[in-house]
Amino acid sequence: MTHPPADGRPLDLAIRAIDKAFGSVQVLRGLSLDIPDGQFVTLLGPSGCGKTTLLRIIAGFEAPDRGTVTLGAVDLLALPAHKRPVNTVFQSYALFPHLRCEDNVAFGLRSRRIPEAELRPRVREAMETMRITEFARRYPHELSGGQRQRVALARALVNEPEVLLLDEPMSALDAKLRHEVQGELKRIQRKYQITFILVTHDQDEAIAVSDRILIMQDGGIAQDGTPEQVYERPVSRFVAEFMGSANLLPARCAGTPVAVCGFGELHLPAPATWSEGHLAIRPEDIEVRQAQPAVNGVAGRISERLFRGDHWELLVTLGDSSTLRITTEPDQHHSEGEAVWLELPPDDLLVLRD
Amino acid sequence: MAGRTLIVDGYLTTRPRLYGRGTLLILGAFLWMGVFLFAPLAGLAVLAFATRGEYGGVEWTFTWGNLVRLAGWDEFGFSWNHVQIVWRSLWLATVTTVLCLLIGFPMAFWIAAKPARWRGLLLALIMVPSCVNLVIRTYAWQQFLGAQMPAAWVAQHLGLVPEGSALYPTVAAVYLGMVSCMLPFTVLPLYTSVERLDWTLVEAARDLHAGRLRTFRHGILAQCMPGLLAATILTFIPSLGMFVISDMLGGAKFLLIGNLIQQQFGSMNDWPFGATAGLFLVLASLVALWGLRLVSERETPHARGRR
Numbered sequence: 001m002t003h004p005p006a007d008g009r010p011l012d013l014a015i016r017a018i019d020k021a022f023g024s025v026q027v028l029r030g031l032s033l034d035i036p037d038g039q040f041v042t043l044l045g046p047s048g049c050g051k052t053t054l055l056r057i058i059a060g061f062e063a064p065d066r067g068t069v070t071l072g073a074v075d076l077l078a079l080p081a082h083k084r085p086v087n088t089v090f091q092s093y094a095l096f097p098h099l100r101c102e103d104n105v106a107f108g109l110r111s112r113r114i115p116e117a118e119l120r121p122r123v124r125e126a127m128e129t130m131r132i133t134e135f136a137r138r139y140p141h142e143l144s145g146g147q148r149q150r151v152a153l154a155r156a157l158v159n160e161p162e163v164l165l166l167d168e169p170m171s172a173l174d175a176k177l178r179h180e181v182q183g184e185l186k187r188i189q190r191k192y193q194i195t196f197i198l199v200t201h202d203q204d205e206a207i208a209v210s211d212r213i214l215i216m217q218d219g220g221i222a223q224d225g226t227p228e229q230v231y232e233r234p235v236s237r238f239v240a241e242f243m244g245s246a247n248l249l250p251a252r253c254a255g256t257p258v259a260v261c262g263f264g265e266l267h268l269p270a271p272a273t274w275s276e277g278h279l280a281i282r283p284e285d286i287e288v289r290q291a292q293p294a295v296n297g298v299a300g301r302i303s304e305r306l307f308r309g310d311h312w313e314l315l316v317t318l319g320d321s322s323t324l325r326i327t328t329e330p331d332q333h334h335s336e337g338e339a340v341w342l343e344l345p346p347d348d349l350l351v352l353r354d
Numbered sequence: 355m356a357g358r359t360l361i362v363d364g365y366l367t368t369r370p371r372l373y374g375r376g377t378l379l380i381l382g383a384f385l386w387m388g389v390f391l392f393a394p395l396a397g398l399a400v401l402a403f404a405t406r407g408e409y410g411g412v413e414w415t416f417t418w419g420n421l422v423r424l425a426g427w428d429e430f431g432f433s434w435n436h437v438q439i440v441w442r443s444l445w446l447a448t449v450t451t452v453l454c455l456l457i458g459f460p461m462a463f464w465i466a467a468k469p470a471r472w473r474g475l476l477l478a479l480i481m482v483p484s485c486v487n488l489v490i491r492t493y494a495w496q497q498f499l500g501a502q503m504p505a506a507w508v509a510q511h512l513g514l515v516p517e518g519s520a521l522y523p524t525v526a527a528v529y530l531g532m533v534s535c536m537l538p539f540t541v542l543p544l545y546t547s548v549e550r551l552d553w554t555l556v557e558a559a560r561d562l563h564a565g566r567l568r569t570f571r572h573g574i575l576a577q578c579m580p581g582l583l584a585a586t587i588l589t590f591i592p593s594l595g596m597f598v599i600s601d602m603l604g605g606a607k608f609l610l611i612g613n614l615i616q617q618q619f620g621s622m623n624d625w626p627f628g629a630t631a632g633l634f635l636v637l638a639s640l641v642a643l644w645g646l647r648l649v650s651e652r653e654t655p656h657a658r659g660r661r
Contacts, residue, residue: 061557081560082569094558097656098576107572108562139656155562 011037011072011162013058013195018067020053020219027053028064029219037162040189040196042206045216046242051199054216055165058197059088071162082111087156088165091172093148095140101151102127102136108159126158129188146177150184157192166198170205182208203243207231215239236353237278246280246350247324253277257346262320266296267346278352283313283327285348288334293343300324302338316342395636401629410623420630436614443611444638446600447593450532451540454589455582457533458540462548462581465541477545480538488535492602495531496522499603523605531599539588547581579653583646591639611635 013035020028027050035041043051056062058069060081069076076084087108095104105126109119127133130150140148149169156164166185170178186209189196200206206213207227215223215230215238223230223239234240240248251259253272258265259279266279289297303323304315307330314326314334324342334340359368367375405415426432465476483491499505499521509515521527556573564572575582597612611631618628 059557059561061560081557082563082565086561088558088561090554090558092552092554094552094554096555096558096572096576098579098654099572107559107564111559111563111565111568141656159563 011195013037013163013197014068014070015054015058016068016070018054018057018069019065020050020057020062021065027219028057031067031220033214033221033224035195035197038193038195040186040198040209040211042198042200042210042213043216044200044203044206044213044242045222046201049216050219051216052167055088055167055197055199058163059086059165060084085162086165087159087161087163088167089149089152089156089169091168093140093152093169093172095148095151095155097140100137100139101132101143104140104151105155105158107155112159122158126154129157129191130154145172146181149173149181153188157188160192161194163195163197164192166196168200169198170200170202178205179208185209203231215242232282233350234280234352237280238354240278240280240350240352246282247286248352249279249281249322251277251279262322263298263300263318266344266349268349268351269346270351272351274354277354280350280352281324281344281348283325284311285345286324286326287343287345288314288326288328288332289341289343292341296344296346296349298324298342298344300340300342302334302336302340305334305336316340398629398633398636401626402633404626404629406624406626412625417626420627423627424630424634439609439611439614440634440638442609443594446528446532446610447590447596450529450536450593451586451590453529453533454536454540455544455585458537458544458585459548459578459582461537461541462544465545466548466551473549477542480541483534484538488598489602491535492531492599495527495534495603499527499530522603523608525604525608527603528600528608531603532593532596535596535599536589536593539592540585543581543584543588544578545581547578551577576653579650583650587643587646590642594639594642595635 013033015031015033015035018028018031019026031050031054043054045051053062057064058076060076060079063077071085074085076086095101096107099107102123106119106123109122114122124133127136130153132147132150132154135143135147135151140151143151149172152169170181173181182205185196185198189209198206198209207230210227213223213225213227213230214221217238223235225233230239231243231245234243234246237248240246249259249261249266251261251266251272253259253268253275255271257268257271259268259272261279268279287293292299298318300316300318302314303317306313308327309330311327311330312332312334314328316324316326318324326342328334359366360372361367362372401412402420403416403418405413405417405419407413424436426434426436461480465473468476497503501518501520506515506519506521509521510517510519515521551574555577556569559569559573595612595615597610597616600608600610601613601616611634615628615631615635618624618631622628
């Protein structure tokens, strides 16, 4: 299990038509997915979307009802969990409480009967990379959450897996530490250049670390794209709501590039495919005007105004008492209760799938 | 001021006051242990070095004689008799414990895997036989193993025992009685360990390329160590002093240290020698506990000084 493989072929992960049900609950529905070698992919979604199940299938803790998982030319499903070139960082870290840190890190290599002479420098290197050398002789319960997590990472990485699976590894850390660890993860992934698959329900974390984000919904993939794409151009109402970045506007459309919303009409870049659906627009794309703009002007009143340091966040109540979230430059001063015109430029309006 | 104040369970108190209250609370237990355990033990220790009277009874003359006798020397010279009895007792207790662990561990897993509403019932069923007096239970085994009963009939037809004979007194019958008697005390502590098992450690071991044995060792056994030790102690120590079962199912030749003690205080009317054997049993138990403690410290180093 060295990297890159001897024959030089990339070890792309190919997941094909995976079905998995627990009793009567269908958790994964015909899910297919290609992950190129060395990519940092995040499976993002609310609990119950099937992201953890997919991870457990790749790890070998669950078997799918149908479908295939291959890594390069290797059929992963034909291998038991302990023979897969895949290692996991568990949500609870799952460190062996009866083993010292160094023995936890050495566990995988000892399982594979790597001679101690070869094993020791590898363990030392992994511990140095994760900066846990000073805790080598300690037991897991003597470490803090962040330290334990670094031990868990070292314990997985020392095996030089082709794919590293991370099951919500940061959910037990406080916000500040989480930020540090996110940077650390990115650094490690660049150093080892192996495929990372991270499972999380935290959008900010996904955006911060990933090359690519897969938003999962009801056992399928709702959107697949770079962090920028997923954040800036959500394709469906679910993704827009989950990312929480855009304003959602319920609208009707009759085949023309004009949508009818509760507060008035909006010109669209192209006609929508639905007669009733949603538009989305990001807070920073909405312009505040003193006079009525030429196109897509909407009248409203500032109901709330929050200073966020590098920008203002305004909540503007419209004619139909719906609200839009808007961000403005810190030098723009508005007051609460002020009547304003908003411009929703047609090119910035996203016509969602539903 | 009587030291710094501190808050315990929502009450403002001081350290001396806390100690005072604590002492008061455990005083009852101390008294009970003192009167009913330590005082009799001290009496036993004194008695062990007294002399047996001409016609039974006790003469308060100091002697090492009882100890020498237990080691095997009497007026007719050395005999392996007592050594054999002690050895047989240790061996019986060890094998019983091992058998109970081998049966009890899978049983604990089996119960823990059942739906929650069944587990209580199954545990209760395991405890039910213990509610019946041991002597009665052992008589039941005698009935069950009797010459006319199905078990004996099968054994006779398989040629394991001669035609028309019962399955007791035999060594196998003793083990059967011992295991059936001790099993509940093995299963319960094991069950509490198994029930709390963190299965992600099993997955972690698999994930880290461990085969079956290594996964079992580090994913399961290491976690169950406290339960295994408790089960071993609760099975081994009582087994060591057991005499009813061996007496009723093993026959007169299957003497254990328990039988030896019982005979001295009973039919032999030799209390000092009985006390010596009793004291030996207490010491043997303490040595066993100490040994298990060493094992426990080696196997669960992370638990040391944790509280």
